[in-house]
Amino acid sequence: xxxxxxxxxxxxxxxxxxxxxxxxxxxxxxxxxxxxxxxxxxxxxxxxxxxxxxxxxxxxxxxxxxxxxxxxxxxxxxxxxxxxxxxxxxxxxxxxxxxxxxxxxxxxxxxxxxxxxxxxxxxxxxxxxxxxxxxxxxxxxxxxxxxxxxxxxxxxxxxxxxxxxxxxxxxxxxxxxxxxxxxxxxxxxxxxxxxxxxxxxxxxxxxxxxxxxxxxxxxxxxxxxxxxxxxxxxxxxxxxxxxxxxxxxxxxxxxxxxxxxxxxxxxxxxxxxxxxxxxxxxxxxxxxxxxxxxxxxxxxxxxxxxxxxxxxxxxxxxxxxxxxxxxxxxxxxxxxxxxxxxxxxxxxxxxxxxxxxxxxxxxxxxxxxxxxxxxxxxxxx
Amino acid sequence: xxxxxxxxxxxxxxxxxxxxxxxxxxxxxxxxxxxxxxxxxxxxxxxxxxxxxxxxxxxxxxxxxxxxxxxxxxxxxxxxxxxxxxxxxxxxxxxxxxxxxxxxxxxxxxxxxxxxxxxxxxxxxxxxxxxxxxxxxxxxxxxxxxxxxxxxxxxxxxxxxxxxxxxxxxxxxxxxxxxxxxxxxxxxxxxxxxxxxxxxxxxxxxxxxxxxxxxxxxxxxxxxxxxxxxxxxxxxxxxxxxxxxxxxxx
Numbered sequence: 001x002x003x004x005x006x007x008x009x010x011x012x013x014x015x016x017x018x019x020x021x022x023x024x025x026x027x028x029x030x031x032x033x034x035x036x037x038x039x040x041x042x043x044x045x046x047x048x049x050x051x052x053x054x055x056x057x058x059x060x061x062x063x064x065x066x067x068x069x070x071x072x073x074x075x076x077x078x079x080x081x082x083x084x085x086x087x088x089x090x091x092x093x094x095x096x097x098x099x100x101x102x103x104x105x106x107x108x109x110x111x112x113x114x115x116x117x118x119x120x121x122x123x124x125x126x127x128x129x130x131x132x133x134x135x136x137x138x139x140x141x142x143x144x145x146x147x148x149x150x151x152x153x154x155x156x157x158x159x160x161x162x163x164x165x166x167x168x169x170x171x172x173x174x175x176x177x178x179x180x181x182x183x184x185x186x187x188x189x190x191x192x193x194x195x196x197x198x199x200x201x202x203x204x205x206x207x208x209x210x211x212x213x214x215x216x217x218x219x220x221x222x223x224x225x226x227x228x229x230x231x232x233x234x235x236x237x238x239x240x241x242x243x244x245x246x247x248x249x250x251x252x253x254x255x256x257x258x259x260x261x262x263x264x265x266x267x268x269x270x271x272x273x274x275x276x277x278x279x280x281x282x283x284x285x286x287x288x289x290x291x292x293x294x295x296x297x298x299x300x301x302x303x304x305x306x307x308x309x310x311x312x313x314x315x316x317x318x319x320x321x322x323x324x325x326x327x328x329x330x331x332x333x334x335x336x337x338x339x340x341x342x343x344x345x346x347x348x349x350x351x352x353x354x355x356x357x358x359x360x361x362x363x364x365x366x367x368x369x370x371x372x373x374x375x376x377x378x379x380x381x
Numbered sequence: 382x383x384x385x386x387x388x389x390x391x392x393x394x395x396x397x398x399x400x401x402x403x404x405x406x407x408x409x410x411x412x413x414x415x416x417x418x419x420x421x422x423x424x425x426x427x428x429x430x431x432x433x434x435x436x437x438x439x440x441x442x443x444x445x446x447x448x449x450x451x452x453x454x455x456x457x458x459x460x461x462x463x464x465x466x467x468x469x470x471x472x473x474x475x476x477x478x479x480x481x482x483x484x485x486x487x488x489x490x491x492x493x494x495x496x497x498x499x500x501x502x503x504x505x506x507x508x509x510x511x512x513x514x515x516x517x518x519x520x521x522x523x524x525x526x527x528x529x530x531x532x533x534x535x536x537x538x539x540x541x542x543x544x545x546x547x548x549x550x551x552x553x554x555x556x557x558x559x560x561x562x563x564x565x566x567x568x569x570x571x572x573x574x575x576x577x578x579x580x581x582x583x584x585x586x587x588x589x590x591x592x593x594x595x596x597x598x599x600x601x602x603x604x605x606x607x608x609x610x611x612x613x614x615x616x617x618x619x620x621x622x623x624x625x626x627x628x629x630x631x
Contacts, residue, residue, distance in 0.1 A: 006446040010410065011571045018565050049568030062568040072568070290547060 006021060009071055012053075012064055019048055020079030027079050031202035033288045035194055037083050039119070039161055042090075044084075045117025050076070051090065054302070055098050059106045060114025067301030070244055070295065077248035080357055082202035084248065086119065088241025089157035089203075093120025096179065096234040099306065100222040109164050109181060118163030120267040122206055122238075122270045123153035124231050131229040131364060133168075133177055138210065140169040147171075147180055147220065149188070149213040159184065166234075167210070168227040177227025181219040188213030199354035204226035233309055236316035238363045240302060243295050244321040246327035246359040250291060253327075254284045257334035260341070280337045285328050291323045310355050314376035321369035324359035333352040384433045385493040386424040386457065387480055387508070388417045388440045390448040391501040402602040411428040411441075411448040414500025418455065418563040420556050423526060424494050425456035425564070431528060433491060434458045438483050440476060442466045446581065453574035454566035460579040461487065467584060472504075472596040477510030482587050484515060490551045492533060497521065497555050512553035520546050 005013065021026035023044065031037050045051050053069040055061025062068070069091065090113065097109050097120075112118045138151025149169050159165070166179045182189060192207035221230060258281060264271045271277045298315040305312035331353045335342035336363030342349040360366050389413040398405045413421075424435045437452045439445055440463035449460050463479055472478075484493055493515075495508030512519035520535040524543075527534045533552055537544040548554075566574075613619045624630070 007450050008571055008575065011451060011566065011574075012568055015565050015568060015571065047567065048565060053568060057569065063572060064568050068568065 005071070009067060012065065012068045013071040013075055015048060016050060016075035017078070019045070019050070020076045020083075024076065024083050028202075030083070031080075031082060032200075035201050036160070036204060037086055037202050041083065042086075042116035042119050042161070044116070045076075045087070046114060050115075051087065051116040052094055052110065052114030054091070055094055055114065059098060060111030061094075061098075062114075065200040066305060067296070067299040068128075070240060070299035070302070073241055073244040074247055074295075076332040077245045078252060080202075081245050081248060082200045084241075084245055085203040086158055087198055088238060088245065089122070090120045090163075091165055091241065092238040093122045093158075093164065094236050095237040096122060096221065096230050097164075097181065099233055100179070100226070100230055101181075102244075105219070105221070110114065113163060114358035119158045119161035120163045120165065121156055122156040122166045122231075122234060123156045124168045125154045125156070127152055127154050127207075131231070131368070133231075136168060136170050136177055136227075138167065138169040139172050140178060140215070141172045142217070145217050146214045147178075147217065149180060149182070149215060151210050153210070155195065155205050155209040156191075156208050157203060159204055159208050160194070160204050164220060165208070166230070167208075168231060169210075173226045174224055178224040179221040179227050179230045180215045181221055182210075182213060182215055186213060197358070199351065199358055232313065235363060236302070236305060236309075236313050239316040239320035239369075240295075240298060242359050243291075243298070243316075243323040244364050246320075246324040246356065247291055247295055249352050249356045250284075250288055250323070250327040250330040251360070253331040253334035253349055253356070254288055256348050256352070257281075257284065257337040260338045277337060280333050284333050287326045287330050291326050294319050294322050310376060310381045312380075314373060314381055317364075317369040317372040317376075320363060321360070321366050321373070324356075325366060327356045327359060382431065382433045382487055382491040383487060384424045384427050384435050385400050385484055385487065385490055386417075386435060386437050386452070387493060387495045387511070388413055388421065388437055388439045388449070389476075389499040389501075389507075390439065391499055392444055394500060402605070404432050404543070404601070404603070409582075411444045413448065413451050414496060414498075416496030416498060416556065416558045418502070419558060419560045420494045420496045421452050421455050421457065422561045422563040423554070423556055424492075426561065427467040427526070427528060428458070431491075436461055436487065438480060438487075439463070440465075440468050440479050440483075442469050446579070449579075450571070450574040451566075453577045455563065456566075456570075457577075458578070459577055462579060462581045463583070463587070464581055465584045470594065472553045472594045473504045473506040474510060474595065477507045478514060478589060479584075479587060480507065481511045481514035482589055483582075484511065491528065492526075492551065493517070493553045495553065495555045508553055508555035515551075515553070515554050517551055518548040519553040519555065520548055523554050524555045524560055526554055526556075532567055 049062035050072055052061035054066045057063045094113050113120050119197040125182050140147040140149050165182050165184050167182050168177055168179050189213045190209045195205045261277055263373045296318040301315045302312055334349050341347045391414050392406055393412040396409050428435045429431055435457045436459055437457045438461045445462055445464050449593040498505040522537045523535045524538045525536040531550050532546045535546050
């Protein structure tokens with residue numbers, strides 16, 4: 001068993017870290033205030049091969065494997081979790097086209113996404129449903145060579161950027177779900193005001209309104225009837241991305257709390273001399289170590305996600321739930337360690353605590369992940 | 382025409398831990414020093430301008446083949462490596478004679494570029510020694526370099542002046558820190574680096590008579606960092622303390 005990264009893996013991690021720490025970290029506050037990450041940032045990420053890491057080079061990806069994706073996204077999230085979240089949603093959009101698109105669709109939609117000229121996303125959630133396919137009300141009506149889409153999608157990432165969006169809608173003739181690749185801002189596509197979130201506001205979240213939005217039949221992904229399957233298969237990318245975001249938050253909270261503990265004096269002694277503080281440090285370290293093992297093992301399983309999609313889906317659910325819940329615990333422990341400083345906006349842990357709470361809530365709440373995990377276990381996977 | 386860039390693998394200083402004032406080198410991965418990356422970037426810029434070929438040369442232990450992928454990802458075309466675990470015990474004079482011999486084996490060289498000092502021992506000797514052994518002109522403390530035909534124009538930042546010199550090629554250039562901003566390699570470059578051409582030799586292939594190591598390391602201890610425990614009673618006193626410690630007011 002080898003826990004060391006290969007030279008290539010560590011260099012990918014280094015490239016992501018160097019770029020992210022110099023170009024993304026210093027602008028975190030500016031972009032949070034503006035509620036936006038400028039589009040050109042994604043082009044810069046694309047130039048470095050960081051926008052389509054796990055996908056084949058012929059489709060504009062970097063062929064870096066799912067492990068390369070996880071290592072790089074973790075570093076980007078360490079520097080700026082809003083940018084990381086946008087990349088995660090983008091890769092979910094790319095993953096579904098890469099897995100289920102035909103050759104023409106892959107060549108048409110993926111290369112500009114890999115270059116970062118376009119920022120993709122995927123839209124399943126609606127005002128009336130999070131992940132229940134039976135309640136999808138967005139409709140697609142076939143008229144000649146087109147489908148006409150109508151309906152509303154909720155909490156959609158990257159809806160404000162140019163690029164494509166996979167929209168799951170109900171074909172009114174068959175009453176089955178299909179995935180339709182829509183060019184954002186085509187006729188009939190509009191977006192809401194952005195949602196104000198508890199954290200990571202630079203990563204925009206919008207509702208999408210579709211009013212007689214025309215989609216060519218050549219832009220239907222796979223077959224009508226596969227819409228929920230596309231979500232199930234692709235969402236592993238999203239869940240693993242969320243695990244990276246949560247990992248980054250936990251690591252930063254731990255680092256900040258440890259640095260504080262090593263500098264803070266109590267009656268002339270560093271507080272690290274007190275066992276109560278040592279216990280907090282140890283508990284955070286244990287959780288971080290366990291999270292990273294789960295995350296990286298799941299990343300290696302992700303390398304074979306096409307051959308073994310159920311195993312990947314199982315580990316994506318496990319990883320997302322385990323890491324995101326532990327990240328909340330670690331930031332809470334970090335806050336306990338730094339006491340009142342943790343409440344102050346001048347210190348990093350206040351922000352990390354708000355960010356940590358985001359991750360158990362998105363891409364399926366904790367109990368849903370556990371039900372998915374249990375079902376895979378009981379099915380012998 | 383070839384541009385040789387000489388690099389040294391060093392322990393990743395960001396991951397270095399100190400125990401009992403001594404560096405703990407176990408399990409610390411190797412990387413390239415910051416000034417070596419400036420040297421590489423200069424080589425790659427000259428390649429882009431002049432259509433030269435960038436060859437990285439290096440001598441080191443068995444980790445070198447892996448470490449040098451970082452330079453290949455950074456824009457070098459191929460590598461010429463001397464790999465032998467004895468190299469870690471060699472001093473600057475021995476390393477210089479090995480690198481000079483490796484350069485002699487290459488043809489059609491325009492420049493050999495070195496960083497002014499390695500990120501670990503920083504003896505600052507190897508580039509100059511190699512130039513002397515080869516009998517090539519050299520320019521150190523280089524802050525900018527341009528090549529025009531068969532000469533190189535080099536700007537040197539010295540303590541009390543900026544000097545501009547011209548050297549006939551082939552020549553050795555020794556660059557200072559901050560000469561340029563090394564590019565960040567893309568993921569695609571990283572993944573292709575291991576497939577670029579390389580030539581690997583051992584000490585036996587060079588058949589040089591090894592001179593005894595003339596340097597004995599007596600101690601290599603980290604400085605003791607202690608809190609100054611200065612007690613202050615007012616903001617003015619704090620400002621005075623900071624000023625006397627060299628912190629400038631903005």
